[in-house]
Amino acid sequence: MVSNSISIPLLITTFFSTILSILSDENNTTSPTVIRTFCGNNRSQNPESFDVNFVNTMEIISSKIADNGFGTAVSGNSSSDPVYGLGQCFGYLSSIDCRLCYVQSRVKLPLCLPATSARIFVDGCFLAYADYNFSDYIADNSDTSVCGSNKIESNLIEFREITSGLVQNLSSEAYLERNYYKAGRVSVSKGMEVYGIAECWRSLNMTGCEECLESARKSVVGCFPATDGKALNTGCYVRYSTEPFYEGSSQASGGSSVLRRRLKVALASVLASLVVIGGAILWAKRRASTTSPDDMDDSSDIIRSISESRLSFKYEDLRKATNNFDQGNKLGQGGYGSVYKGILPDGREIAVKRLFFNTRQWVDQFFNEINLISQVQHKNLVKLLGCSVEGPESLLVYEYLRNTSLDRFLFDPFKKKELDWGRRFNIIVGTAEGLAYLHEASEIRIIHRDIKSSNILLDEGFKPKIADFGLARYFANDQSHLSTGLAGTLGYMAPEYVVHGQLTEKADIYSYGILVLEVVTGRKNGSQTTSEGHSLMSQIWGHYTSKTLTEMLDPCLHDQCSEELVLNVFHVGLLCTQASPNLRPPMWRVVEMLISKARNIPLPTQPPFINIKGAEFRNDGSEACHQFSSSSKSTVSVNQLSLSIIRGR
Ligand SMILES: *[C@@H]1O[C@H](CO)[C@@H](O)[C@H](O)[C@H]1NC(C)=O
Ligand SMILES: *[C@@H]1O[C@H](CO)[C@@H](O)[C@H](O)[C@H]1NC(C)=O
Ligand SMILES: *[C@@H]1O[C@H](CO)[C@@H](O)[C@H](O)[C@H]1NC(C)=O
Ligand SMILES: *[C@@H]1O[C@H](CO)[C@@H](O)[C@H](O)[C@H]1NC(C)=O
Ligand SMILES: *[C@@H]1O[C@H](CO)[C@@H](O)[C@H](O)[C@H]1NC(C)=O
Numbered sequence: 208m209v210s211n212s213i214s215i216p217l218l219i220t221t222f223f224s225t226i227l228s229i230l231s232d233e234n235n236t237t238s239p240t241v242i243r244t245f246c247g248n249n250r251s252q253n254p255e256s257f258d259v260n261f262v263n264t265m266e267i268i269s270s271k272i273a274d275n276g277f278g279t280a281v282s283g284n285s286s287s288d289p290v291y292g293l294g295q296c297f298g299y300l301s302s303i304d305c306r307l308c309y310v311q312s313r314v315k316l317p318l319c320l321p322a323t324s325a326r327i328f329v330d331g332c333f334l335a336y337a338d339y340n341f342s343d344y345i346a347d348n349s350d351t352s353v354c355g356s357n358k359i360e361s362n363l364i365e366f367r368e369i370t371s372g373l374v375q376n377l378s379s380e381a382y383l384e385r386n387y388y389k390a391g392r393v394s395v396s397k398g399m400e401v402y403g404i405a406e407c408w409r410s411l412n413m414t415g416c417e418e419c420l421e422s423a424r425k426s427v428v429g430c431f432p433a434t435d436g437k438a439l440n441t442g443c444y445v446r447y448s449t450e451p452f453y454e455g456s457s458q459a460s461g462g463s464s465v466l467r468r469r470l471k472v473a474l475a476s477v478l479a480s481l482v483v484i485g486g487a488i489l490w491a492k493r494r495a496s497t498t499s500p501d502d503m504d505d506s507s508d509i510i511r512s513i514s515e516s517r518l519s520f521k522y523e524d525l526r527k528a529t530n531n532f533d534q535g536n537k538l539g540q541g542g543y544g545s546v547y548k549g550i551l552p553d554g555r556e557i558a559v560k561r562l563f564f565n566t567r568q569w570v571d572q573f574f575n576e577i578n579l580i581s582q583v584q585h586k587n588l589v590k591l592l593g594c595s596v597e598g599p600e601s602l603l604v605y606e607y608l609r610n611t612s613l614d615r616f617l618f619d620p621f622k623k624k625e626l627d628w629g630r631r632f633n634i635i636v637g638t639a640e641g642l643a644y645l646h647e648a649s650e651i652r653i654i655h656r657d658i659k660s661s662n663i664l665l666d667e668g669f670k671p672k673i674a675d676f677g678l679a680r681y682f683a684n685d686q687s688h689l690s691t692g693l694a695g696t697l698g699y700m701a702p703e704y705v706v707h708g709q710l711t712e713k714a715d716i717y718s719y720g721i722l723v724l725e726v727v728t729g730r731k732n733g734s735q736t737t738s739e740g741h742s743l744m745s746q747i748w749g750h751y752t753s754k755t756l757t758e759m760l761d762p763c764l765h766d767q768c769s770e771e772l773v774l775n776v777f778h779v780g781l782l783c784t785q786a787s788p789n790l791r792p793p794m795w796r797v798v799e800m801l802i803s804k805a806r807n808i809p810l811p812t813q814p815p816f817i818n819i820k821g822a823e824f825r826n827d828g829s830e831a832c833h834q835f836s837s838s839s840k841s842t843v844s845v846n847q848l849s850l851s852i853i854r855g856r
């Protein structure tokens with residue numbers, strides 16, 4: 208159910224996005240293509256802090272690149288997994304295209320994690336990170352060239368001579384340019400033009416740039432007689448092509464199919480503008496509001512129409528509300544971005560999430576998603592108040608909860624005393640209710656994917672509210688968020704999800720089970736192993752089989768509740784973490800088991816897992832997340848219970 212005031216802008220938005228995709232690409236793929244990704248061979252020793260630094264570095268680069276098409280950054284320090292980064296758009300991109308290209312590279316690059324270094328060449332930009340300062344590096348042994356598969360069929364000798372002349376000229380001139388960028392074209396024969404560019408990263412000095420280009424030139428001419436060649440070097444990029452690949456290159460190339468295409472596109476955009484203007488007028492009339500018809504570019508139009516919705520916040524307001532995203536206001540870091548506390552001019556307290564991914568590219572779909580999620584409301588779900596898409600980055604606005612998150616209490620030796628049995632039980636039940644609602648009762652079926660103690664927020668009365676739900680749907684196609692955001696939460700992930708990528712509600716139920724056991728034992732899974740090296744889960748299972756489960760109860764809770772109740776909760780936790788997804792009860796049943804007085808709950812029959820070689824798997828963690836199908840080292844078979852599972856922190 209969408210009200211009128213929203214549906215019309217959305218309509219326009221959808222329409223516009225269709226037009227935009229036609230404009231930008233004939234086959235409806237708006238993302239620039241990835242030329243090649245190079246992942247380093249070394250793995251990070253400490254993936255969690257490495258990932259955080261990675262994200263911070265990318266956040267800095269994102270803002271620098273938006274300003275001037277180039278940026279370097281470093282986060283962390285030498286003793287704590289520093290991450291250096293460098294990003295640059297090629298000289299021919301407009302600033303909007305540059306951001307789109309950056310987004311594409313930013314989304315794809317984390318697939319290399321936990322490698323300690325990686326770089327990616329996208330058609331239009333470059334992005335790299337490493338655990339050392341590489342900003343003046345010009346070469347390494349992975350430098351290579353990528354040649355097109357089409358070959359020149361006639362005038363081969365002229366082509367060779369003239370194209371190598373062009374490449375020679377460009378690469379010997381680019382380093383003298385202010386921005387180390389030079390583009391040019393020559394005519395080989397009638398009807399055949401060759402276009403080329405040469406460009407260095409701006410962090411190099413002049414001699415470095417000259418050297419790099421010289422080596423790139425040698426490598427790219429090795430592509431002859433391919434019609435397209437690209438040299439991908441550590442410090443620079445050289446390309447030639449018979450296609451006009453850079454902007455501005457096609458204007459003079461008369462008579463070609465390109466020109467005709469441009470014409471068609473121009474016609475389409477005129478038509479589109481007419482329709483949009485018509486739509487806008489209609490909409491403006493309905494809303495009886497005045498919208499200034501200033502000339503903005505296409506994406507601003509989408510954004511403007513969204514800005515009018517009730518869910519929309521002004522970027523500027525949110526920036527002010529959070530005191531310019533002051534570190535002191537930072538509440539934490541979630542799967543999709545960092546969260547800051549803010550106070551609106553009217554005194555309302557809010558939590559503002561800065562998304563890792565700049566969603567400008569998919570702004571319309573994204574907004575649609577926000578619209579849907581904002582309709583999913585339940586007392587145990589954090590309320591989404593709206594978003595901001597018009598500024599330099601995408602922000603989400605949530606209600607603010609006073610008492611931060613469950614982990615801050617549960618794993619703090621002093622604060623955990625505030626969580627008496629009654630509060631803990633309410634948290635367990637409330638979380639189950641919220642999750643049951645997400646799985647079954649909301650209009651859209653939502654699998655949370657990231658249930659863990661830091662995603663359970665607490666209000667003043669210590670009532671639990673689940674945070675961070677819904678977005679996973681939107682980012683579902685991008686496994687990359689797994690490696691950035693979830694790396695630290697692998698301890699909660701169901702074996703079938705980690706290993707086979709099978710994502711159903713059952714994976715949430717597993718995570719919920721881990722959460723329940725953490726809440727009653729007051730221990731974090733994996734953080735406290737006994738001298739014999741037993742994990743929390745195997746300890747619990749051991750006590751369950753020898754009927755001494757109450758010994759695992761958090762000492763703070765002794766004498767606060769009946770043994771029967773405690774055992775009931777333990778059993779629910781164990782039922783939910785059984786290795787076979789089919790044996791885990793659905794959430795509505797969990798709620799029933801927890802609150803019914805009948806206590807006729809089945810007994811867990813299967814241990815959570817048998818931890819054979821947890822340590823070995825650990826380093827493979829984030830890789831396993833996005834390479835589900837690949838045969839990874841681990842030998843896992845859920846049914847045979849011969850599991851080796853990722854260790855928690
Ligand atoms: C889009 O077009 C490019 C070349 O024009 C092609 O390589 C690519 O496979 C196409 N993508 C899809 C999804 O069709
Ligand atoms: C990988 O680690 C080895 C040994 O620590 C080091 O010598 C090498 O330079 C590293 N390689 C990269 C690409 O970081
Ligand atoms: C560097 O990291 C160490 C260990 O995490 C920390 O104690 C120290 O304060 C950091 N130094 C700086 C300058 O950030
Ligand atoms: C990285 O190295 C370059 C050149 O040596 C230097 O200018 C730059 O400041 C260094 N960056 C950092 C973050 O140390
Ligand atoms: C390269 O530069 C030289 C000198 O400016 C010029 O004569 C020649 O035509 C150029 N070659 C190409 C292919 O642009």
Ligand SMILES: *[C@@H]1O[C@H](CO)[C@@H](O)[C@H](O)[C@H]1NC(C)=O
Nearest residue numbers: 343344345411412413414415
């Ligand atoms: C330029 O950078 C290179 C490394 O890429 C370095 O070896 C050289 O000393 C630098 N030259 C100057 C003049 O700074």
Ligand SMILES: *[C@@H]1O[C@H](CO)[C@@H](O)[C@H](O)[C@H]1NC(C)=O
Nearest residue numbers: 698732733742821852853855
């Ligand atoms: C819990 O901790 C143990 C030991 O640290 C580990 O083997 C297990 O994979 C962790 N995660 C889960 C989901 O139990």
Ligand SMILES: CC(=O)N[C@H]1CO[C@H](CO)[C@@H](O)[C@@H]1O
Nearest residue numbers: 609610611622666667668669
């Ligand atoms: C850490 C924190 O903010 N704790 C607060 C949780 O809520 C209770 C009740 O409002 C406060 O007394 C605590 O200070």
